[in-house]
Amino acid sequence: MPTPATDIDLATAAELGQQLRVDSIRSSTSAGSGHPTSSMSAADLMAVLVSRHLRYDWDNPDDPGNDHLIFSKGHASPLYYSMLKAAGAIEDDELLTFRKLGSRLEGHPTPVLPWVDVATGSLGQGLPDGVGVALAGKYLDELPYRVWVLCGDSEMAEGSMWEAFDKASHYKLANLIAIVDVNRLGQRGPTDLGWDLDAYRRRTEAFGARVFEVDGHDLAAIDQAMAEAGDLSGERPAVILARTLKGRGASEVEDREDWHGKPLPPDMAERAIVELGGERHLIVRGPAPAEGQPRRSVNGHAEVKLPAYDRGQKVATRKAYGEALAALGARPDIVAMDGEVSNSTYANLFAQAHPDRFFEMYIAEQQMVAAAVGVGVRGYRPFASTFAAFFTRAYDFIRMAAISRASICLSGSHAGVEIGADGPSQMALEDLAMMRAVHGSTVLYPGDATSATALVEAMADLDGISYMRTTRGAYPVLYEAGESFPVGGSKVLRSADDDQVTLIGAGVTLHACLAAADQLRDEGISARVIDLYSVKPADTATLSAAAAATGGRLVVAEDHHPEGGIGSAVVDALTGAGRAELSVAHLAVREMPGSGTTAELLAESGIDADAIATAARGLLA
């Protein structure tokens, strides 16, 4: 690699902008797909940023003083990868592997590259993720790095962008700079607001930002705006609104419709590259990272003293969640956030114990999950909580968090018809299906306070997306304090040699299974009872043994719609383990519930003890 140039002047930055355009064309034409025109509009912005403002050590992407750069418009990946080449982080050969099988240069950036913080490509997520990184910078690391986020104008239509501006302003994140590439053309034609930069200015100012309007191809103007926007002395996030031309610099595509997401055919690419002045191979280095170390350690494991409960004591698992989380806060890497319901999820116990590591995200579940991902970028372990039903609001963010290889812990309270009178809008009845389908996820559903606390502690060290479903009501503690609950395990709570049927439940239905087993025992029927607290991964060995012992007769009861929840977890595990001979009675919430008491709704849904006992008798008839 040639010695990188430093102290780049604007003339060189202009050359760099042309290089980024040429390389965006070369990589996408080589791939036969991709978004060159969306890259070219932002090339001058990124040339100035990378050469004169982004404080970054490309050889040490983990340097804590590094600025962060997030491409919220992830489809401009050719531009991003061209920047990596310009920084000397990748070679030209690798640039031309763009979008090919096995390449690190995927269609949209993902953290398989060490310089990428978060996966993008679902619009409207990079800025909310950036809010999370900026929260970490200001409140956790207490380091003077900045978070630069390149946004598209189309994505300003996503509500999540306004959740991000709102929270950036609320938390006074002067370290967050959104650069909006207003090229006025979306995928299928003009954007809603076109080049009406004043409209964007009014909106972003109203949400509390410092706003800079620039011609996105005037390098001096960009330079000045970035210098001011990157100043950390104020208390407001910055927005640079840049008027640009899509496909800038290649006259056959510049500012034209129908060129979104299309590579230039080879002949056209050749002409465009000539027009742009040909290939260049500048290597540039911008300013060095800020010096310093994060104020908090993200590695220091402290001694955690989990709460202990007496067997038989009635404790809601949501309360056990809060108490365990507050205890876990002895670890300096643990951070919590909540969607304005912390007095219901009991995250408020953490907030009271560790106020400097708790972030109130108000009723903005998308931003809450993005903030979790963002603080995770800096090595913290986030726990985010709200009502289980409202994680559906953030499903795209959870899905993308998995692609970001994020390790975040989510806790949803008030699940299922068990909540009673509030009605179906507040009843999570899809959450287990939704969370199980996330790649690499862990799904936990403790039936008592002892297991809940143990599993909260386990979550803090799991890779990937982990989810705990907690329950509104208080139910008896089933296990001795200190008992172990491995992820992927289960507990057999009733078992005998003459078991005729297996009853499987988790959470509230576990208690119904136990009561049903008592009913059945009085009738001379011996039932095995399994606590499937780990819904994913499920304990295939124990389930298979139970199925074998009880003639394949299983009753599965769950406070969830029939699809994708505990019933699926059981049947998937058993049919995945080889030849299966099964007689399954699957009790789930099959009709739309209304309001009522917990007992009424469990009965009406056919998932209470009586229904379980009846189903068991049916299998034995």
Place this chain on the structure above:
Amino acid sequence: MPTPATDIDLATAAELGQQLRVDSIRSSTSAGSGHPTSSMSAADLMAVLVSRHLRYDWDNPDDPGNDHLIFSKGHASPLYYSMLKAAGAIEDDELLTFRKLGSRLEGHPTPVLPWVDVATGSLGQGLPDGVGVALAGKYLDELPYRVWVLCGDSEMAEGSMWEAFDKASHYKLANLIAIVDVNRLGQRGPTDLGWDLDAYRRRTEAFGARVFEVDGHDLAAIDQAMAEAGDLSGERPAVILARTLKGRGASEVEDREDWHGKPLPPDMAERAIVELGGERHLIVRGPAPAEGQPRRSVNGHAEVKLPAYDRGQKVATRKAYGEALAALGARPDIVAMDGEVSNSTYANLFAQAHPDRFFEMYIAEQQMVAAAVGVGVRGYRPFASTFAAFFTRAYDFIRMAAISRASICLSGSHAGVEIGADGPSQMALEDLAMMRAVHGSTVLYPGDATSATALVEAMADLDGISYMRTTRGAYPVLYEAGESFPVGGSKVLRSADDDQVTLIGAGVTLHACLAAADQLRDEGISARVIDLYSVKPADTATLSAAAAATGGRLVVAEDHHPEGGIGSAVVDALTGAGRAELSVAHLAVREMPGSGTTAELLAESGIDADAIATAARGLLA
């Protein structure tokens, strides 16, 4: 019922406001749960609205000239139900059934009540739903009704609210009036912006609204604001920002924290009712609905000539979707919308054919689904499309649409690793799990253009949420034009008496199953092949017969994560049908994909023809 009073003066409206407060307390105290204080803050607003501005015939909730009233802050249900009593729509006895099992007065309003348009209770959805109703009013019905939406201040933190303001402004919806009850207190404490009405003003004005600030307990001010806000002559939506006191009128709870979502205990309720002047039983009627009939019929079924394809012709199912939808547009009730990707989903074919019934929703999937629900309120049949992956953004809205008893048709294109180079952010790999778990949903996944067109037509008459997954690439047409594809059915494409194994696929994997069957046949293995185009409901009879005929040996291949998709649909169906003896090889996308060609990624994920044939051999080994 006493004769309702009409021509209500403000003094009577003030009395009505007190009645609404008293009844909000009575109903929630009787229920032992609910949100009286959130109701009391908005009681004066609603008293003035229902008595002097809401044009509504309470005896005819289907009158096309009726104004619409949506409680976006659905937890203020005691207030809403108290209004129903005040309008003479329900009796006092029914009011006191609030939140009890079997009552129509659920914890949050749902359309089991004929006056309720949409279910609310997940915040930030009523206003987007209202945008849909207002779109119908202005562009489809062309009737001068207004859509009044009572919003909470807490829910202004949801990005979806800003998607709604953006689209209301874009579509010039002067018929939409958001009334924001700024009582400054959320569930767990003060809201982000408190009583900073100026901040709300700046934001909503920047998003294009006419804004009226009022003291929400000054009836004359409210009255004047509503008179002006309800004026349809302009082109901007209206926002009434009302400064209010939570719990207004009951000094023990007024403007106090820790009284969210709590009924007053009986003794405190008694004192509050005395303080509010005691029980009243006013019956009032406001202005009459506007006269007129919708410009379009929502009942007129026209003759639909579906596109026809030749067997063997390569056609993408997403294109067949667009062509079928354009043809279906002969029916005047069909409306389409898209999330700014209509040139990819092929919804643009409908837009070209029926521009007056197509709504571009830009990149705002939550608002898109809400708009579908909203136009459905007025009897239209909406089809909403985007990339399948991006419906995850709207999952909470889809879940709530089911609770709204909405009938909406969703189409997600570009599903699975089949899309190739764009990478995982664009690959729906959770959509089938997500959509199957929705109550009452239908999930369709056609493998060719002929079945796609037939199923698009079928969707238009299905109740509830229907979802079609379409494919990016073009694959051979398998079926003769005109063949029938009942929802809940399947097709057996290969079958012989000596079948040893069953191969089950849908969409792209169906073609892989066919190719695998050809491979196996050459080796002397006879394989049955099933096209499971109807994933939910699944064709249990055909699956059971195939399992019985092939010794329970099944290979299921799906371009989806292993949880909750086609594999689950098959196993759930078979284990739900009685004793099942199964040997299942379940091929699904188990590792995180990157970029590559379609063939490379199908192979890498182990869901191509070779993998299916190998799995079949394994079951027979």
